[in-house]
Amino acid sequence: MPPQSEGPTRRSVVDVLLGAGALGFLASIVYPVLRYLKPIAPQDGAGALRLTRDELARLEKEHSLIVRHGPTRILVFEDPQQRLRACEARCTHEGCTVQYVPGESVVWCACHNGRFDLDGRVLSGPPPRPLARWVAQRDPDGSVSVAKSPEGSA
DSSP states (O other): OOOSSSOOHHHHHHHHHHHHHHHHHHHHHHHHHHHHOOOOOOOOSSSSSOOHHHHHHHHHHHSSSEEEETEEEEEEOOOOOEEEEESSSSSSOOBBEEEEEEETTEEEETHHHHHTTSOOOOOOOOSSSOOOOEEEEEEETTTTEEEEHHHHHH
C-alpha cells in the first residue's frame, strides 16, 4: 500500500485550476449579457446649463461650441449680430453632428449636406424636421446659460 500524503495532490491542484478557469470563462460571458440587459439609468438633463470658463473662451474664439447636457449635444453659437443662439447638435435626418458655418450664416450637416437656418428650420437637404431649439443668454455676471426652449423646436 502506497504512503498517503497530507498535502494536496497534483490532481487536486489541476482540478481547482480547471474549475477556476471554467468559472472565469462563464463569468466573462454572463457579465456582458447582464450588463446589456440592465436598463440605462436616466441621465440628468433637466434645468439650465452654465458654460464653464474654458467653454466661454472657446465660444469667444471660435464663435461656436458643442456642449453636452445629459444625453443631449447642444450647438451654441453667435450669429452675425452677436446674439447667442442654441439648438440641438443632432441632425434630424440620421443623427450626425451639425456645425455652425459663420460665413454662410447656416447650421450645416456634413453627412448629407442638410442646411438649417439660424433658428433651426430646414433650408435644404434631406432633414425631415427642424432642429430642437434651446435658449442661450448672457447673464449679468458675464456667464452664459443654456436652457430648453419652451416650444422645443422652430
